[in-house]
Amino acid sequence: MSIYKIIFSPTGGTDKVANSFVQAFGQEAKTIDLTDFATDFHQISLTQEDICMVAVPSFGGRVPAIAAERLEKIRANGAKAILIVVYGNRAYDDTLLELKTILRNSGFCCVAAVAAVAEHSIMHRYAQGRPDHKDLEELSQFAKQIRQRIEEGRIPDDLVLPGSSPYREYHGVPIKPVTKKNCTNCGLCAKKCPVQAIPLTNPSKTDHKKCISCMRCIGICLTHSRSINKILAAIAANKMKKVAVNPRKTNYFSEHNCRFVFLHSWKPSHPMQPLGSAKIF
Numbered sequence: 001m002s003i004y005k006i007i008f009s010p011t012g013g014t015d016k017v018a019n020s021f022v023q024a025f026g027q028e029a030k031t032i033d034l035t036d037f038a039t040d041f042h043q044i045s046l047t048q049e050d051i052c053m054v055a056v057p058s059f060g061g062r063v064p065a066i067a068a069e070r071l072e073k074i075r076a077n078g079a080k081a082i083l084i085v086v087y088g089n090r091a092y093d094d095t096l097l098e099l100k101t102i103l104r105n106s107g108f109c110c111v112a113a114v115a116a117v118a119e120h121s122i123m124h125r126y127a128q129g130r131p132d133h134k135d136l137e138e139l140s141q142f143a144k145q146i147r148q149r150i151e152e153g154r155i156p157d158d159l160v161l162p163g164s165s166p167y168r169e170y171h172g173v174p175i176k177p178v179t180k181k182n183c184t185n186c187g188l189c190a191k192k193c194p195v196q197a198i199p200l201t202n203p204s205k206t207d208h209k210k211c212i213s214c215m216r217c218i219g220i221c222l223t224h225s226r227s228i229n230k231i232l233a234a235i236a237a238n239k240m241k242k243v244a245v246n247p248r249k250t251n252y253f254s255e256h257n258c259r260f261v262f263l264h265s266w267k268p269s270h271p272m273q274p275l276g277s278a279k280i281f
């Protein structure tokens with residue numbers, strides 16, 4: 001039996017949440033990086049004994065299309081999946097439901113799910129500093145309970161998750177990173193761009209049609225040479241104010257026919273709120 005972290009985390013927020021799960025399983029995990037365009041995902045074949053934490057951010061209330069495309073290529077052969085969706089305090093809409101559908105089609109057995117909050121990777125004023133230590137402690141408690149359930153063979157035949165189909169429409173956001181004059185053409189952003197939108201030798205020629213605005217190139221640039229239009233970002237952030245400003249709590253799902261499972265030893269660190277909806281993302 002192997003533990004896998006199957007992850008799409010352009011700027012690291014999703015990874016923080018996934019790691020708290022992986023650690024709670026107390027066994028070293030193998031990483032399958034869904035941002036890596038060079039991996040042949042068709043070659044990945046798992047077994048029924050394997051346990052996988054599958055973690056993606058919510059982009060526009062959906063699974064990022066490129067992550068979905070790569071997940072669909074994996075042959076799971078009944079491997080168990082714990083679904084982890086991370087969002088920037090607006091809403092995750094249909095992301096969990098979509099992820100479940102993708103994973104089931106790839107042959108995963110969906111055991112449990114979580115929707116957690118991390119700092120918004122475009123509008124950093126939302127969910128700043130999250131996941132915080134309370135979030136991570138809660139997540140780790142939940143992960144330990146799920147590990148125990150798996151050991152005892154208590155696996156739901158159908159994990160009931162929020163969301164509806166047809167899924168929320170998402171056509172990307174108009175905020176695209178650009179290159180500043182101090183760029184050294186080192187090529188790191190091109191090598192790490194999940195969708196190969198940046199040419200290796202000329203980052204200023206970024207293909208905005210391919211770009212998914214994931215913000216990875218900004219986060220990893222050693223010379224801080226990539227940025228987004230701050231005015232556009234501020235306008236978008238203001239539009240989201242009503243739905244994203246109050247801290248949301250983590251949602252946990254682990255039982256057949258049960259929407260939110262509150263564990264007895266578990267207390268929410270952030271107030272309950274209805275899922276928000278905003279016109280942008």
Ligand SMILES: Cc1cc2nc3c(=O)[nH]c(=O)nc-3n(C[C@H](O)[C@H](O)[C@H](O)COP(=O)(O)O)c2cc1C
Pocket residue numbers: 008009010011012013014015057058059060061062086087088089090091092117118119120121122173212213214215281
């Ligand atoms: C293009 C894009 C779209 C996003 N859409 C949403 C959204 O619909 N709802 C939300 O709450 N957060 C949204 N976010 C915020 C991310 O889900 C959140 O910041 C997440 O932690 C990013 O994952 P990462 O740090 O692993 O890259 C979006 C971020 C990006 C870059």
